Amino acid sequence: MKRTICSFLFLGITLIAFAQKGYEIQNDMPLFYRQLKESLTYPMAWGNSSIKDFKEWRAEARKTLLDCMQPAPPAIPFDMEVTATEQRPGYTTKKIVFNVSGYSRVPAYLLVPEGEGPFPAVLLLHDHGAHFSIGKEKMVRPFGVEDSVLADADEWAEKCYDQQYVGDYLAANGYVVLSVDALFWGERGRKEGVRYDSQQALAANLLQMGMSWGALIAWDDIRSAEFLSELPAVDKNKVGVMGFSMGAHRAWMVSAATDVVKAGAAVCWMNTTDSLMTLTNNQNKGGSAYSMIIPGIRNRMDYPHVASIACPKPMLFINGLRDKLFPVDGVKSAFSTMNDVWKSQSAEQELTTKFYDLPHFCSKEIQADVLEFFNKKLK
Secondary structure, X not given: OHHHHHHHHHHHHHHHHHHHHOOOEEOOEEOOHHHHHHOOOOOOOOOOOOOOOHHHHHHHHHHHHHHHOOOOOOOOOOOOEEEEEEEEOOEEEEEEEEEOOOOOEEEEEEEEEOOXXXXXXXXXXXXXXXXXXXXXXXXXXXXXXXXXXXXXXXXXXXXXXXXXXXXXXXXXXXXXXXXXXXXOOHHHOOOOOOOOOHHHHHHHHHHHOOOOHHHHHHHHHHHHHHHHHOOOOEEEEEEEEEEEOHHHHHHHHHHHHOOOXXXXXXXXXXXXXXXXXXXXXXXXXXXXXXXXXXXXXXXXOOHHHHHHHHOOOOEEEEEEOOOOOOOHHHHHHXXXXXXXXXXXXXXXXXXXXXXXXXOOOOOHHHHHHHHHHHHHHHO
16 A cells, blocks of 8 residues: 555656656656556566466476567478687687578578587677677687787787686686677678667567567577587587576576476576666666567566576575675675575575676686586586
8 A cells, every 4th residue: 555655646746747847768768667567567576476386387388488489480490510720729710600590691600629528518608898890709719810800809808708708718627619690780780880879770680570679589598508419529418508697598598498407507687677667777778678578578577587597406696795886785686586486496505696796897807606516517
């Protein structure tokens, strides 16, 4: 009752503000954004849903997620082709192309350790960073490219990954690694060249043809995981996924969407809608968020609820205490929600949530933490 009264009071204040000032939008947010957030009850979340059997809930929650991601791109044979190779200490780096869908034949880096397989494997999902000229090269040091591309990749590795390529680091430690450009990045970018605002145009154009850009990226990630699991060098029962920033969002999304993925690590992307949707958070800028928006899902589940579909598989979530993109209180709330889910299934030992005293950054220490996690869960 008290909450209802407060809501009506705020609505009254909002309407007065509109009438007096002649506007209804502030910082690109509607003045009624608080009412919108209060209307989100997340009826499909574990504990809110009327389904009390966890396996049944998990199946229905996953179906809900995949339904919101429809239509799925057509699946066709992968038909992998190796276009170039480079030998590195302890592993081979291959540049390949394969059919990620009936729409797209994509370039990728595939790293294979020396020795006799099959090996555990990790699908590496690159970040957003409003930096579109490279994608897969953010995770694997490129070869056979123009000097400007290599310099771009090296600079990004220094800026976001502590001067270390995560893919090369994992391959040197015995993992098959796959890194693929997401649509709009690297070799899947614009013919006309990089332009920040074009991501909004792409998202709008896809929506007008019945497809979500965020969902399309997620479907490509699912198919990439399936492709990786079917490689002869890979133990299909030991496939993990890891990403930083947008890559972290992609990592827990694909972990929730398919059990081809057996373990996931997400660095610097977890929060709640309540915490992110404010007048001051970076999320309300809108443009970059399109790549992670699944239409309709927020009326059913919040971010930690979707990530919890991965339960009871092993998952690692890391965020920075000084990360300005993801308010700490929201991260703590999301972590608490997920911990409750894993505990409800007596699987709390399979979920690790932790903070580093860092900004939005994937340090060598964090990468070592991720490696240790995969060594425990996939080897």
